[in-house]
Amino acid sequence: MSSSLGALLRLGWRSFRPTVAAYGLGSVSYVFLLMWLYPSIAHAPGLQALLRTLPKSLVASTGLVAGLGSPLAYLTSEFYGTLYLWLLMIFTVVGIVRLIAQGPHRGSAGAWLAGPVSRPLWVLSQGGIFWGGLLITCGLVTAAEPVAMAIWEPQQVIPVGTLLLLNGMVVLVFTVLAGAVAVCAAAISDDQRALAVAALFTMIQYVLSVVGGLTAGLAWMRRLSLFYWYRPAAIVLGAQQLGFPSLVLLVMAMLLWGTAAWLFRRRDLLL
Amino acid sequence: MIQTIRLGKRFGKVPGIQNLSFSVPEGEVFGFVGPNGAGKSTTIRCLMGFMRPTSGQATINGRNCWAEAPLIHQRVGYIPGEVVLPENIRGLQFLRDIQRLRGVRDGSRLDALIARFGFDPDQPIRLMSKGTRQKLAIVAAFLHDPPVLILDEPTSGLDPLMQKAFVELIQEEHARGKTIFLSSHIFSEIERTCDRVAMLKSGQIVTIDVISSLRVQQQQLFEVTLAKSSDVSTLSEAGLRIRAHRGTVFTAAVHGDYPAFFKALATLPVINLQQHAQDLETSFLHFYRGDET
Numbered sequence: 379m380s381s382s383l384g385a386l387l388r389l390g391w392r393s394f395r396p397t398v399a400a401y402g403l404g405s406v407s408y409v410f411l412l413m414w415l416y417p418s419i420a421h422a423p424g425l426q427a428l429l430r431t432l433p434k435s436l437v438a439s440t441g442l443v444a445g446l447g448s449p450l451a452y453l454t455s456e457f458y459g460t461l462y463l464w465l466l467m468i469f470t471v472v473g474i475v476r477l478i479a480q481g482p483h484r485g486s487a488g489a490w491l492a493g494p495v496s497r498p499l500w501v502l503s504q505g506g507i508f509w510g511g512l513l514i515t516c517g518l519v520t521a522a523e524p525v526a527m528a529i530w531e532p533q534q535v536i537p538v539g540t541l542l543l544l545n546g547m548v549v550l551v552f553t554v555l556a557g558a559v560a561v562c563a564a565a566i567s568d569d570q571r572a573l574a575v576a577a578l579f580t581m582i583q584y585v586l587s588v589v590g591g592l593t594a595g596l597a598w599m600r601r602l603s604l605f606y607w608y609r610p611a612a613i614v615l616g617a618q619q620l621g622f623p624s625l626v627l628l629v630m631a632m633l634l635w636g637t638a639a640w641l642f643r644r645r646d647l648l649l
Numbered sequence: 650m651i652q653t654i655r656l657g658k659r660f661g662k663v664p665g666i667q668n669l670s671f672s673v674p675e676g677e678v679f680g681f682v683g684p685n686g687a688g689k690s691t692t693i694r695c696l697m698g699f700m701r702p703t704s705g706q707a708t709i710n711g712r713n714c715w716a717e718a719p720l721i722h723q724r725v726g727y728i729p730g731e732v733v734l735p736e737n738i739r740g741l742q743f744l745r746d747i748q749r750l751r752g753v754r755d756g757s758r759l760d761a762l763i764a765r766f767g768f769d770p771d772q773p774i775r776l777m778s779k780g781t782r783q784k785l786a787i788v789a790a791f792l793h794d795p796p797v798l799i800l801d802e803p804t805s806g807l808d809p810l811m812q813k814a815f816v817e818l819i820q821e822e823h824a825r826g827k828t829i830f831l832s833s834h835i836f837s838e839i840e841r842t843c844d845r846v847a848m849l850k851s852g853q854i855v856t857i858d859v860i861s862s863l864r865v866q867q868q869q870l871f872e873v874t875l876a877k878s879s880d881v882s883t884l885s886e887a888g889l890r891i892r893a894h895r896g897t898v899f900t901a902a903v904h905g906d907y908p909a910f911f912k913a914l915a916t917l918p919v920i921n922l923q924q925h926a927q928d929l930e931t932s933f934l935h936f937y938r939g940d941e942t
Contacts, residue, residue: 496719497718646700
């Protein structure tokens with residue numbers, strides 16, 4: 379069992395490693411780019427005035443609630459609420475479909491699934507590989523921010539605790555999203571169809587979150603979205619209790635990954 | 650060792666295989682032949698636990714192939730009908746990973762198999778030819794020395810020399826008491842390796858027999874040369890099939906009813922008679938076409 383799991387992890391990681399490297403370095407590059415731009419934005423009174431004139435709904439939906447007063451608040455609006463989400467949504471959908479759906483559909487996973495490996499173990503090992511990649515990406519981002527701040531805003535205190543909380547929540551949210559994508563990948567035998575369905579699901583989640591944030595009347599839509607549980611601006615402002623959301627996300631992740639393993643166990647494989 | 654009882658698999662309203670019942674005892678090489686779409690790969694996928702039967706069951710060593718697939722896989726080597734391997738690694742890495750997956754610590758069998766098939770596995774799989782990938786799949790299936798082998802068209806893409814090497818490997822494994830389930834379109838391979846063969850057509854077994862018995866059953870072709878062009882309709886009337894007729898030479902297919910054949914010949918001015926032995930392939934084609942037996 380342990381040698382089987384080790385071999386599965388080793389092979390999966392070998393194929394997933396370039397994807398992790400690309401997304402990890404891409405995310406770090408964005409952090410550096412944004413922090414390089416920050417001094418000119420932070421010291422532009424016109425821009426601050428413009429932000430104050432924007433409708434509250436627009437500010438809320440674009441994640442600008444935390445303002446631009448500190449590097450972290452700025453990163454929250456420009457990175458954690460938008461760019462980072464987009465990067466990780468693509469990383470999750472493409473990565474999980476590749477890990478779980480592509481091999482069985484195209485046949486390259488045949489050698490592993492013909493081995494002494496249960497299908498649930500195979501699905502969960504692929505999940506483990508993705509999770510390792512997600513941890514590395516978020517870890518690189520967490521490490522890059524203090525470095526970037528030290529370069530361009532050396533007078534600022536680096537809020538390491540808040541950074542860890544932000545990235546911890548990102549890991550939890552995307553573990554759940556990965557579980558939902560894994561359900562699609564496990565249930566749909568054609569990897570291209572699985573990719574399309576998973577991408578559509580993820581888009582709907584994001585749109586519900588954005589539209590639900592526009593006005594109080596549409597807040598119910600936000601509650602339908604997975605991203606309801608992830609509020610980077612509130613984390614930076616210290617306004618969000620993380621215990622309950624973390625518990626909810628953990629339970630969701632376990633249920634979704636369990637469902638993915640169960641579905642994959644029941645389906646026919648053309649190997 | 651391998652057994653199916655009324656095994657069936659439907660794909661929606663389309664029946665893939667129906668009521669397949671056969672049994673392969675330990676140590677036997679069992680051939681499985683049939684035209685494309687007959688259901689050979691579906692049967693093999695049911696045996697490997699990749700497909701859930703819609704009726705009946707398949708077992709290997711007494712274990713249910715669907716419910717206990719991982720346990721069965723410990724003792725089975727498998728070559729799929731269409732070999733697809735991970736593209737982004739080297740062949741040797743792939744084989745080492747399979748070794749780890751199978752818990753094989755001794756690398757001597759791996760080295761011996763690579764030497765037998767004479768290829769360099771230490772190159773990226775994406776650069777390998779179809780034949781080399783097939784060799785890689787063969788080595789991967791045999792490297793843990795499994796007691797049961799399920800092979801779906803294993804020599805597809807191999808050159809004649811390597812096909813010969815593969816047949817020799819099967820014969821050696823047979824001699825070592827392995828149970829082998831071999832699906833193939835190459836009849837000479839079946840003839841040289843199998844104890845028994847099952848013929849599958851439209852998802853159903855047409856016949857299962859030992860190879861030697863099939864040889865007895867098969868049609869014989871007789872080339873008859875007459876002294877002059879004559880009316881050979883008496884042969885047709887006697888129930889014999891005229892396969893070819895060219896001038897004074899005609900070829901008749903005879904299956905079993907030799908007295909009728911010779912009685913009909915007695916009425917004709919025969920100056921030469923030659924018998925042609927049919928190979929197994931011709932015999933199988935005869936079954937596939939639904940000719941009378």
